[in-house]
Amino acid sequence: VDLRNALRGYRAGGVFLALGLALSGIYFVLPSGNAQSALFDAAGFAAAAAILTGVRVYRPSAPLAWILFAIGNLCSAVGDLLSTLLNDPPIPSAADWVYLAGYPLLATGLVMLLIQAGGHHRRAAVGEALIITLAFSLVQWTYIIEAIVDGPGSETERAVAAAYPMMDVVLLAALAGFFTTAAWRTPSFLLLVAGVVPLLVADEIYGLTANSYSSGDPVDLGWMLSYVLWGAAALHPSMRELSQARPRAQELRVSGVRIVVLTAALLAGPAVLLVQEARGVHYEVWAIAVPMMIIAVLVVLRLATILRALERIRLQLVEADRVKDEFVALISHDLRTPLTSIMGYSELALDDDLEPPIDSERRGYLEIVSRSSHRLLRLVDDLLFVARLQAGRLDLTPTALDLRDVARQAAVEGQRRAEAKGIELVFRAGGPAEIEADRGRIFQLLDNLVSNAIKFTPEGGVIEVSVRTNASAVLEVRDTGVGFTTEEAGRIFERFFRTDAAVEGQVQGTGLGLYIAHAITEAHGGTISATPREGGGAVFTVELPRANGNHSTK
Amino acid sequence: VSTSLILVADDDDDILLLVTTRLRRDGHEIVQASRGDTALALAREMKPALAVLDVGMPGLDGFEVLAAIRADETLNDTKVLLLTAKAQESDVRRGYASGADAYVKKPFSPAELSQRVTALLDLA
Numbered sequence: 001v002d003l004r005n006a007l008r009g010y011r012a013g014g015v016f017l018a019l020g021l022a023l024s025g026i027y028f029v030l031p032s033g034n035a036q037s038a039l040f041d042a043a044g045f046a047a048a049a050a051i052l053t054g055v056r057v058y059r060p061s062a063p064l065a066w067i068l069f070a071i072g073n074l075c076s077a078v079g080d081l082l083s084t085l086l087n088d089p090p091i092p093s094a095a096d097w098v099y100l101a102g103y104p105l106l107a108t109g110l111v112m113l114l115i116q117a118g119g120h121h122r123r124a125a126v127g128e129a130l131i132i133t134l135a136f137s138l139v140q141w142t143y144i145i146e147a148i149v150d151g152p153g154s155e156t157e158r159a160v161a162a163a164y165p166m167m168d169v170v171l172l173a174a175l176a177g178f179f180t181t182a183a184w185r186t187p188s189f190l191l192l193v194a195g196v197v198p199l200l201v202a203d204e205i206y207g208l209t210a211n212s213y214s215s216g217d218p219v220d221l222g223w224m225l226s227y228v229l230w231g232a233a234a235l236h237p238s239m240r241e242l243s244q245a246r247p248r249a250q251e252l253r254v255s256g257v258r259i260v261v262l263t264a265a266l267l268a269g270p271a272v273l274l275v276q277e278a279r280g281v282h283y284e285v286w287a288i289a290v291p292m293m294i295i296a297v298l299v300v301l302r303l304a305t306i307l308r309a310l311e312r313i314r315l316q317l318v319e320a321d322r323v324k325d326e327f328v329a330l331i332s333h334d335l336r337t338p339l340t341s342i343m344g345y346s347e348l349a350l351d352d353d354l355e356p357p358i359d360s361e362r363r364g365y366l367e368i369v370s371r372s373s374h375r376l377l378r379l380v381d382d383l384l385f386v387a388r389l390q391a392g393r394l395d396l397t398p399t400a401l402d403l404r405d406v407a408r409q410a411a412v413e414g415q416r417r418a419e420a421k422g423i424e425l426v427f428r429a430g431g432p433a434e435i436e437a438d439r440g441r442i443f444q445l446l447d448n449l450v451s452n453a454i455k456f457t458p459e460g461g462v463i464e465v466s467v468r469t470n471a472s473a474v475l476e477v478r479d480t481g482v483g484f485t486t487e488e489a490g491r492i493f494e495r496f497f498r499t500d501a502a503v504e505g506q507v508q509g510t511g512l513g514l515y516i517a518h519a520i521t522e523a524h525g526g527t528i529s530a531t532p533r534e535g536g537g538a539v540f541t542v543e544l545p546r547a548n549g550n551h552s553t554k
Numbered sequence: 555v556s557t558s559l560i561l562v563a564d565d566d567d568d569i570l571l572l573v574t575t576r577l578r579r580d581g582h583e584i585v586q587a588s589r590g591d592t593a594l595a596l597a598r599e600m601k602p603a604l605a606v607l608d609v610g611m612p613g614l615d616g617f618e619v620l621a622a623i624r625a626d627e628t629l630n631d632t633k634v635l636l637l638t639a640k641a642q643e644s645d646v647r648r649g650y651a652s653g654a655d656a657y658v659k660k661p662f663s664p665a666e667l668s669q670r671v672t673a674l675l676d677l678a
Contacts, residue, residue: 340661
């Protein structure tokens with residue numbers, strides 16, 4: 001939560017919160033007596049008033065939840081007042097009935113907010129809230145309620161006393177449900193949580209130490225803080241947003257808090273068993289076993305939902321992949337058809353047999369059209385290749401071939417372009433270099449390397465293409481071009497990567513050639529490396545497994 | 555080089571004209587179709603020495619026309635060259651597997667197409 005955003009427009013609420021916290025401190029400094037009791041009783045009424053003020057100021061579209069909070073707090077305040085007037089009466093008294101009436105109102109309000117917050121994973125949220133609630137209730141039963149139920153006193157007395165910890169379970173359930181939605185980061189909600197937690201803690205401590213309680217006890221701090229924070233929550237501008245139906249959260253956030261809380265809930269049953277067993281204290285087996293069984297069922301249901309969702313997502317991905325593939329094929333087809341006309345008619349227009357012959361200026365223009373269209377075709381082919389590669393669809397048809405033949409072919413095809421640029425291209429080959437590979441792909445790979453070398457080597461340079469064999473069949477392309485830095489060497493085979501020299505020198509390219517070369521090499525179970533040469537230039541080395549050695553194809 | 559009757563079928567008018575123009579320069583006689591079904595009807599009627607078929611055509615696609623030509627005994631002497639803008643290897647393989655005598659990828663060089671056509675007709 002962005003603190004600055006959270007505090008924007010929170011002046012009145014801030015004053016209320018600060019004042020409330022200060023008065024809570026003063027409460028403990030005051031001597032036990034009427035002034036102290038009056039301060040405590042005032043806190044509840046102030047909370048109810050603050051909530052109603054919040055509703056009036058921020059006008060949430062669904063104010064009912066907040067009105068329930070106000071009435072709930074008012075009930076507690078009236079209970080406090082009755083307690084004071086009756087001078088801490090024993091349970092059950094009129095105060096208890098008012099107190100107990102407040103809890104369901106607070107819980108209902110929380111549930112209403114929860115429903116409005118909605119969220120994509122409401123069922124998951126309810127399931128998780130149930131798990132947490134069950135775990136809490138089995139702890140609650142074992143440590144508090146059971147003692148009260150089996151304790152002394154009339155049935156009414158015991159029922160009323162037991163009602164408090166049960167109400168706490170209800171409150172916690174509503175709170176836990178909310179925690180599993182996306183709305184829990186709202187500042188107003190965090191303040192609400194901050195208000196419910198001290199209430200629960202105080203109730204729990206009271207439940208465990210009810211006999212020694214008297215007005216002015218430290219436990220009062222929890223209740224007082226709770227009042228202050230309920231009020232502060234309603235005075236925060238985000239209370240409006242909190243009580244509005246929101247667009248469903250698309251992502252399923254698995255926060256650390258959620259995992260810790262759920263794990264704790266799952267471990268609660270066994271932990272209680274072990275603790276009670278170790279202490280040699282009586283425990284009610286069914287009170288622990290039944291919630292644990294329900295929790296187990298809920299966990300399995302949740303798991304089944306997740307697995308089903310995963311399968312649905314997988315099918316969607318497969319479909320998306322197919323659509324993308326079709327799209328790429330279509331685009332490729334639609335680009336190729338006009339390219340066929342551009343390239344074909346350029347060639348027809350440049351035909352030497354054509355009468356009358358075209359003048360050299362027009363010929364020059366047409367040659368540029370022709371050259372550009374070839375470059376465009378190469379780009380289309382590269383993009384199509386990469387798209388298919390990404391889809392994991394690199395079809396290889398391996399045959400037995402000699403790497404020297406393919407390398408020679410690539411060198412011969414590069415020869416003309418090299419000469420046109422004034423570059424010497426040398427081809428050297430040792431003994432047979434038999435490999436098992438897809439001829440078209442290997443040619444594409446070598447052609448990419450040779451074309452690259454020509455592209456990056458200035459006039460007067462030398463390119464050496466050589467094939468030799470050791471454990472593998474090794475092809476090397478050395479050039480005297482602009483080269484690359486050692487840092488760039490690590491990234492040079494990345495998709496769309498271009499070296500600084502290439503960008504600055506305005507060398508045409510997309511950064512796909514070496515990526516493709518790398519992919520083809522890997523698909524053949526080989527390795528490719530790039531090393532800068534001292535004094536400029538680069539060496540590209542491709543090692544491919546020799547035939548009847550180990551090789552893999554995709 | 556002897557001249558022959560060649561059926562050219564492509565649904566793209568510009569490419570139809572491109573192929574026609576280039577093959578006419580070689581002295582061949584050309585009949586044109588821009589649909590697969592028309593192409594098949596023309597093939598049955600004219601018995602061309604060669605059919606240059608685009609793969610993606612309305613009516614019947616190139617593969618279907620090819621299959622019909624191969625099934626027709628009166629067209630045993632007709633060679634078939636498939637043109638396609640689909641560049642996938644699987645399409646090339648399918649092209650050869652379906653009994654095409656030659657398979658040319660778009661974009662093609664008209665000069666290269668002419669050489670392929672000449673080579674096919676010389677074999678006959």
